[in-house]
Amino acid sequence: LALPLVCLATLGFDLSYYQGSVSQSSYNCLAQSGYVFGCIEATAGRGGFNQWVGQDISRAHAAGIPNVDVYIYPDSSQDPTSFMTTIISQLQQQGALTKNMIWMDIENAGDWSSSCSTNQYWLSTAISTAQNLYKGCGLSTCVGIYTGASQWNPIMCGTTQFSSHALWYAHYDNNPSFSDFQAFGGWTKPNMKQYAGTTSICSTQIDKDYY
Numbered sequence: 327l328a329l330p331l332v333c334l335a336t337l338g339f340d341l342s343y344y345q346g347s348v349s350q351s352s353y354n355c356l357a358q359s360g361y362v363f364g365c366i367e368a369t370a371g372r373g374g375f376n377q378w379v380g381q382d383i384s385r386a387h388a389a390g391i392p393n394v395d396v397y398i399y400p401d402s403s404q405d406p407t408s409f410m411t412t413i414i415s416q417l418q419q420q421g422a423l424t425k426n427m428i429w430m431d432i433e434n435a436g437d438w439s440s441s442c443s444t445n446q447y448w449l450s451t452a453i454s455t456a457q458n459l460y461k462g463c464g465l466s467t468c469v470g471i472y473t474g475a476s477q478w479n480p481i482m483c484g485t486t487q488f489s490s491h492a493l494w495y496a497h498y499d500n501n502p503s504f505s506d507f508q509a510f511g512g513w514t515k516p517n518m519k520q521y522a523g524t525t526s527i528c529s530t531q532i533d534k535d536y537y
Contacts, residue, residue, distance in 0.1 A: 337502060338363035339532035340397065340520065343376040348530050353382075353389035355528035363393040365429060365494075365535065368417055372437060373401030375413065380420025396422060397429040397472055402438050406448045410455040423460050429494055432473040435480045442483035449488065470494055470517065475510035486512025494518035494535075502536035 339361050341348060356364075366382045369375060379396060386394045396417060401409055417423045430449065438445050453469045460468055470492035478484065489512025497506050500522050507516050522534035 336363070336537050337361055338365070338393075338518075338535040338537070340365040340535055341367065341382065341530065341532055343367045343370045343374075343378075345530050347378045348382055348385065350385045350388065352528045352530045353385045353391065356386075356532070357389040357391050359528065362391060363395075363535070363537070364391055365395040365397050366422075367399065368396040368413060368422070368428075369399045369401075372399055373404065373409075375416050379417065380422045383422050383426075393426065395427040395429060395470075397431050399431045400437075400448070400452060402445065402448050406451040407455045410452045411459065414456060414459045418460075423462060425462055425464060427463055427465075427468055427470050427492070428456055428460065429470045429472045432471055432481060433477040435477070438481045442481070442485070445481055446483075446485055446487065449482070453488075453491070467491060472496070472520075473511075475508070478511045482511070484511055489513050492517040494520065496520040498523050502534070504536075 337360055339356060341364065364386050366379050367376055368379050383394045398413055414423070430452065432449070456469050457467055462468065467490070471488055472494040474496045493513045493516045495507065495516050497519065498521065499506055502519070502521050504516055504519060507519075518535055518537040520533050520535050524531050525534055
């Protein structure tokens, strides 16, 4: 007897800085609703730092959600080495980097240079900086990339130089599976999918994810 795919799916969520301090009861509710992994924004929009990221991760763990990553929305107007050094230092001070992944959020061409080579250099330098400062996830690289073809192609001109990094892509088809994935940027298969956008649940708002 074949089970519906959703019964077999590993479901998670991501939370932006704009949700503020999310309560323990909300994380308990998310765990009880079947979410087993999460990803919390480390930045405060573009360039700042999310002061709540450490407590959010701690509360998620306390709720029984074992795997909680962080994502960074880059400020490409800053020097990439300084930017990443500051963010990673703040994450480490909060105890927010413990065997988890860092995801670089690559979207919104208006927040990047019009030069793809400039953007490629910025991201390459940012990733190298992160990899030098944090190696605790147990993988060959602890940095993944969140993007989609519609964002990657105009910002990075479709470069394949980052395809060795894990890919988290977005396609809001409300389908927790990779059946829709189409190769781009050298990635032939993804690691995670954001399959639904802003969703109100458990007294907060999340995006829904799958791996």
